[in-house]
Amino acid sequence: MEVRDAVEDDAETLGAIVDLPADALRNVVHDRTVRLAIERPGDPGPNADADGVDDTDSVLGFVAFDVRDGTVHVTQLAGAADVAEQLLAEPVRFAVQEGFDVAFVVPDSDTDAAAAAEAAGFTAVGPGPRFDGETTTRYRFDPAG
Template sequence: MRVRDAVEADGGRLAALAEVPAEVMTDVVHDRTVSVAEADQKIEGFVGFEADEETVYVTHLFGTKSACKRLMDEPIRFAERESMPVEILLPEPEEDTAEVVENVGFEESDSGPWFDGQRTRRFRLENPEKEK
């Protein structure tokens, strides 16, 4: 599986994975750091993340379990360089993605905020460099 930076032309496939309009994903590709995982030149998943002064936030994680697991290396590597924790909010009852983030070292920290009428769960990787 190969990981690369997303480009605007990937918007349609990313939108299909996230089940959102293509123009939404075009904005995400422009506004965040977005990486895609490819196998046989087909996009299998993507991760989008951003950071503030204190934390790296994974804002998008979609695709196959194996692609998502590999893609989580991207925000974790960035967080290691910057000595920052990483957070991701997942909608309930999203178990597959929760399993992926727990398998790479994240712990559920508390209930996340409600989003579009749905409760979320907050997962956090406090010290990425210590997880290796």
């Protein structure tokens, strides 16, 4: 698995992952830092028929984040728990370099995101706002400890 920056051409794929219109994700790519977890296709070898080779990356998940008032805010996270945990390392790395903490609000039904947050060192700090009627939990990562 590799992690790379998202580009505008990724908006369709990201929209399909989170069931949102590609235009909405195109705006996210423009307005926030978005990192993708990808799996590159295997090397077919020197004798493979190039016409039958799929050379597109498989997107395993993504994280979107921005900075406001000295805090890195994770605004979207998608992917299996192990992928999401690795993706959360991206905003955490940035926060540690800048001396910021990280805030993340997770819908209570998103067990993969909650597991990833806890595995990445985030602490549940209480209830968050309701999103579309669903309860959430606030998570915080403090690089100071």
